[in-house]
Each structure stands twice: as structure tokens, then as C-alpha cells.
Amino acid sequence: MNDDFIVGERCFPPARELRQNSGATSRSDRRTYGSERNMTNSNSTRHTPRSQIRNIRFDQLGNYRLPLPGIVSILHRISGLLLFLCLPLLLWLFELSLASERSFERFVQISQSWVARIALLALGWALLHHLCAGVRFLLLDLHLGVDRVAALKSSMAVLAVSGSLTLLLALYVFGVL
Numbered sequence: 107m108n109d110d111f112i113v114g115e116r117c118f119p120p121a122r123e124l125r126q127n128s129g130a131t132s133r134s135d136r137r138t139y140g141s142e143r144n145m146t147n148s149n150s151t152r153h154t155p156r157s158q159i160r161n162i163r164f165d166q167l168g169n170y171r172l173p174l175p176g177i178v179s180i181l182h183r184i185s186g187l188l189l190f191l192c193l194p195l196l197l198w199l200f201e202l203s204l205a206s207e208r209s210f211e212r213f214v215q216i217s218q219s220w221v222a223r224i225a226l227l228a229l230g231w232a233l234l235h236h237l238c239a240g241v242r243f244l245l246l247d248l249h250l251g252v253d254r255v256a257a258l259k260s261s262m263a264v265l266a267v268s269g270s271l272t273l274l275l276a277l278y279v280f281g282v283l
């Protein structure tokens with residue numbers, strides 16, 4: 107490992123953070139950011155060597171300290187994928203609930219099982235997190251809350267709001283409310 111680069115301490119931020127820190131908004135901005143930075147480095151660090159900017163290796167992933175906005179971003183991707191993959195299941199349940207009286211009874215029977223309740227809760231979390239984080243990303247795309255502190259606060263807000271709403275959903279799904 108290069109001594110200049112300490113994984114977990116001085117990691118180069120993921121693409122979204124680049125956009126937040128640099129003010130770069132378009133994909134081309136993000137693509138050129140690295141080379142612009144290197145050019146700046148080569149002019150300004152003639153006497154003081156700076157950390158080398160590069161991707162971490164697979165075996166360094168365990169030491170990588172992902173910032174909260176990065177966690178929100180990964181959860182947004184996972185929740186989007188989960189929602190997409192479960193669409194056929196949701197459509198099937200929807201059809202079952204509407205097709206006939208007998209199929210509706212089957213739908214009620216299925217939806218009251220523990221497996222279905224847990225699956226519904228997981229999907230509920232996915233939708234709530236994806237919605238909250240998605241709105242945050244749309245605001246970032248409008249250049250709102252792009253500085254480091256605001257981005258940290260908004261990612262905390264996403265986790266707090268989606269977490270609380272998921273808790274309420276859990277109470278409802280398991281019959282407490």
C-alpha cells in the first residue's frame with residue numbers, strides 16, 4: 107500500500123461527494139474532476155506532496171469508513187433494486203385482491219401470514235427509504251444542501267424519517283396500532 111494513502115482516514119470520496127464538494131453537477135464535470143485535481147496538485151504541491159488519489163482495492167474494503175451520505179446512497183440503490191425486483195410479486199397480489207371474491211379471500215389469507223408481513227415490512231422500508239433518499243438526491247441535483255455539513259444533516263434526516271415511518275408501519279403490520 108502506498109504510504110501517502112491511508113484507507114479509512116483519507117479516502118477519496120465517492121462520486122456523489124465529489125459533486126457535493128466540488129460543485130460539479132454534470133456527469134462530464136465529475137469525469138473531469140479527477141484530472142483537474144491532479145493538474146492543481148501538480149502545480150501547487152511541488153514542495154508538499156499530497157495524498158495520491160485512486161480507488162481502493164477489494165481487500166481494503168473492510169477498513170473503508172463509509173461516510174453517512176455514502177451509506178444512504180448505497181441503501182437507496184439497494185431499496186430501488188428491491189422495489190424493482192418485487193414488482194411482479196406486488197402485481198400478482200394486486201390481481202389476486204381484485205380478480206374475484208375467492209381470490210380476495212386467498213389474498214387476505216396470504217397477507218396475514220408472518221412471511222408476508224415481514225416481506226411487506228421490508229418492502230415498506232424500501233419504499234420509504236427510497237422515497238426520502240430520492241427526494242434528497244433531487245434536492246442535491248438542484249444544488250440544495252450540497253456542502254459537507256448540510257449533506258451530512260440531510261442524510262441523518264433521511265435515516266431518521268424513513269426509520270420512524272418504518273417503525274410505525276411495523277406496529278401497524280404486526281397489529282399493535
Ligand code: HEM
Nearest residue numbers: 182183185186187189190193233236237239240241243244
Ligand atoms: C417513491 C418515489 C421515488 C422517488 C422520489 C425516486 C427517486 C429516485 C432518484 C432521484 C433516483 C436516482 C438516484 C441517483 O442519482 O443515483 C432513483 C433511482 C432508482 N430508482 Fe427511484 N424513486 C422513486 C420510486 C421508485 C420505485 C417505485 C422504484 C422501483 C419500482 C424505483 C427504482 C429505482 C432504481 C432501481 C433506481 C436506480 C438505483 C441506482 O442504481 O442507484 N424508484 N430513484
